[in-house]
Amino acid sequence: MAPGLPAAMDRPHFIGIGGAGMSGIAKILAQRGAKVAGSDAKESATVEALRAAGATVHIGHAAEHLADDASCVVVSSAIRKDNPELARAAELGIPVVHRSDALAALMEGLRPIAVAGTHGKTTTTSMLAVSLGELGLKPSYAIGGDLDAPGSNALHGEGDIFVAEADESDRSFHTYAPEVAIVLNVELDHHANYASMDEIYESFETFAGKIVPGGTLVISADHEGARELTRRLAGKVKTVTYGAAEDADVRVTAVVPQGLKSEVTVLLDGQELTFTVSVPGRHYALNAVAALTAGAALGIPAAELAPALAAYTGVKRRLQLKGEAAGVQVIDSYAHHPTEMTADLEAMRAAGGDSRILVVFQPHLFSRTQELGKEMGQALALADASVVLDIYPAREDPIPGVTSELIIEAARAAGADVTAVHDKAEIPAVIAGMAKPGDLVLTMGAGDVTDLGPLILDRLSQ
Structure with a gap:
């Protein structure tokens, strides 16, 4: 029989509760009987699922979202030190627990x-x-x-x-x-x-x-x-x-x-x-x-x-079929490192036979692009054509001189057909203009490029 609730985690508050790692820990604690609360930057399906599990979730980060009787505040490495809820926790003397420590406690x-x-x-x-x-x-x-x-x-x-x-x-x-x-x-x-x-x-x-x-x-x-x-x-x-x-x-x-x-x-x-x-x-x-x-x-x-x-039939964002319209299948890939990009493109090539592969790639993090941009471009050469968006910054500040152009130059040097698109809203129309029946379209990256799949399908169906 699994153990019960870890000590001092009966009333946890999660900063960034909607994140992939944070939401899982919050859900398990709620299922073990904890009074779970937290905040996230925006509404999402994950936030709604947490509320359905009994968690209280606030949108936006503010000191008043942290209850005075919280037993601990759970954070990930992505939470900035100037977060108002973190500052409030310090004022109240509420212990701050890293996500990994909370998960380790659940495994005891x-x-x-x-x-x-x-x-x-x-x-x-x-x-x-x-x-x-x-x-x-x-x-x-x-x-x-x-x-x-x-x-x-x-x-x-x-x-x-x-x-x-x-x-x-x-x-x-x-x-x-x-x-x-x-x-x-x-x-x-x-x-x-x-x-x-x-x-x-x-x-x-x-x-x-x-x-x-x-x-x-x-x-x-x-x-x-x-x-x-x-x-x-x-x-x-x-x-x-x-x-x-x-x-x-x-x-x-x-x-x-x-x-x-x-x-x-x-x-x-x-x-x-x-x-x-x-x-x-x-x-x-x-x-x-x-x-x-x-x-x-x-x-x-x-x-x-x-x-x-x-x-096991798959997990969301790991070569997940989003749908088909006008004879074109749209697949979502979380790949954001050159090795992952290469593996997913090779898998699609093997599975798709003679299908053309079109990629919408969104680089993730300035630091990763700075170090691996050339290799990302070389990986895109495995596609028949690619569209490259601006870098998704996530938790990082821009690095001077580091843009998607590093990837595009490397891709073209490797013989790839690559187009730069700076406005994400233009992507559905761009792909609809490129795609033909029988093609496979991959939305690829760890950022919000995943949101484009349904929009591309809508445009293709028009």
């Missing part, structure tokens, strides 16, 4: 699986949550994206397993003490917080060092960054590798595309298992193998978990 007394890596965390966490649920294990989970509806990114389950996405961006994943940890890949990203690959490796080593005694690290045998981390951790933690590499402990022997699905065959403990992954792309197939390996490390029979993985 359970068997946590923490999913880390530069790419693929949300998908792999979701695959575990869905497949464990299919087996009747009633897991709790906290995911960085919605499974099938707003607010479906988290659940307080009655079982003893807790599956959590472990975010490396601000080193907050050092807070967790998992029984099983997954590292999908290791690359340089989050340039505002990490200056070098050595710092990234040190951070992941710290994360792996938090695995409880007797626990297991599940890590890719294919990704060079993950292999280097494995070398650095030799003798320090029990490790199980997975992948297509010949030396993988759980070896992928085949990934066969079947339209928008894949059939995957693995060798695990001398046993050959073939199962279906209900989303397209080799990278998603490997995510499923990571989930299978983690479940086996937790003692779940692989022969039972493998077929249960087919129940």
